[in-house]
Amino acid sequence: xxxxxxxxxxxxxxxxxxxxxxxxxxxxxxxxxxxxxxxxxxxxxxxxxxxxxxxxxxxxxxxxxxxxxxxxxxxxxxxxxxxxxxxxxxxxxxxxxxxxxxxxxxxxxxxxxxxxxxxxxxxxxxxxxxxxxxxxxxxxxxxxxxxxxxxxxxxxxxxxxxxxxxxxxxxxxxxxxxxxxxxxxxxxxxxxxxxxxxxxxxxxxxxxxxxxxxxxxxxxxxxxxxxxxxxxxxxxxxxxxxxxxxxxxxxxxxxxxxxxxxxxxxxxxxxxxxxxx
Numbered sequence: 001x002x003x004x005x006x007x008x009x010x011x012x013x014x015x016x017x018x019x020x021x022x023x024x025x026x027x028x029x030x031x032x033x034x035x036x037x038x039x040x041x042x043x044x045x046x047x048x049x050x051x052x053x054x055x056x057x058x059x060x061x062x063x064x065x066x067x068x069x070x071x072x073x074x075x076x077x078x079x080x081x082x083x084x085x086x087x088x089x090x091x092x093x094x095x096x097x098x099x100x101x102x103x104x105x106x107x108x109x110x111x112x113x114x115x116x117x118x119x120x121x122x123x124x125x126x127x128x129x130x131x132x133x134x135x136x137x138x139x140x141x142x143x144x145x146x147x148x149x150x151x152x153x154x155x156x157x158x159x160x161x162x163x164x165x166x167x168x169x170x171x172x173x174x175x176x177x178x179x180x181x182x183x184x185x186x187x188x189x190x191x192x193x194x195x196x197x198x199x200x201x202x203x204x205x206x207x208x209x210x211x212x213x214x215x216x217x218x219x220x221x222x223x224x225x226x227x228x229x230x231x232x233x234x235x236x237x238x239x240x241x242x243x244x245x246x247x248x249x250x251x252x253x254x255x256x257x258x259x260x261x262x263x264x265x266x267x268x269x270x271x272x273x274x275x276x277x
Contacts, residue, residue, distance in 0.1 A: 002073075002075055002097045002098060002102075003028045003029075003073040003075070004026075004028050004073050004074070004076075004093070004094070005027065005031060005072060005076050005138075006078075006079060007079070008050075009033040009063050010033065010034060010035065010037065010041050010081045011036060012037050012041060013041050013082075014041050017032075017041055020079060020080075020082075020083065021048040022048075023085050023086075024077075024079070026091075026093070027077065029051065029073060031067050031070045033053045033055075033063055035055065042054055059145055059147050059150075060150050061146070061150045064078075064143050065143065068138070075135065075136070076138055077134060079134070083169070084166070084167045084169075086167070088164050089162075089166070092162055092163065093164075097135075102159065103156070105141065105156060106135040106136070106159045106161065107133050107158075107162070108133075108134050108135060108164075108165065109165040110132055110165055110166050114174075115171070119170075119227055120223075121224050121228060122215045122216060122219050122221025124235055125215050125235025126149050126188075127181070127215075128235075130219075133154055136154065139155075146191050147190055148184050148191070149188075181241070184238065188242035188245075189246040189249055190249065193249040198247060208236040208240050212235065215236075216228065216232035
């Protein structure tokens with residue numbers, strides 16, 4: 001039988017990790033990458049029999065690659081600590097990788113929850129996804145070096161989309177959504193500042209409108225009511241805020257190096273003597 005490894009990257013996830021690991025008993029091994037953890041994440045992972053990779057991984061690509069290097073399975077299933085799977089999902093995955101004509105990688109649908117509300121529509125624009133390429137043969141997936149949402153390279157034959165979803169607790173509430181937007185744009189801003197690929201305000205605005213339309217109309221975010229509108233709005237704000245924060249980073253770097261151009265202030269107008277009547 002094909003050997004299946006589960007890969008989880010976690011940062012201070014002692015509250016959610018036990019349930020996630022318990023649901024992965026159908027895998028032959030579990031590898032947990034403990035990134036800068038200061039809580040009980042590593043201890044919990046070891047108690048559950050997982051292989052633990054401990055270190056400092058500020059960029060997602062190297063974090064994933066460090067975990068992949070410790071996986072010994074023929075197949076790898078990626079999960080996050082805030083995700084879970086059902087027995088039906090486990091059965092479908094095992095049946096899929098056991099087929100003689102199995103492809104090299106598969107898309108998996110995602111059921112996204114905000115609190116206890118299942119939100120099926122409107123995800124996109126770097127603020128969420130309804131389908132992910134998380135099941136693949138060892139050596140057939142690699143990641144780029146971005147800090148957030150790194151591009152992934154998938155090699156080999158695509159096998160289509162599974163039917164059973166991953167269950168993803170995206171946000172606890174609306175406040176959590178805003179906090180996530182702040183984290184994402186801060187990380188994206190660092191990537192933009194490092195690369196110098198910062199867009200202008202007009203381009204940002206155009207991309208924002210396009211993203212809102214895609215999420216709210218094309219991906220039917222309107223069906224989710226207020227949450228659908230909010231998700232679409234945050235997807236639209238993502239590039240705008242990321243670029244604004246990137247410009248802020250560059251100004252800070254320039255000040256530190258003493259190369260920032262001072263803002264020119266106009267010379268005061270000369271006072272005119274009042275005519276004596």
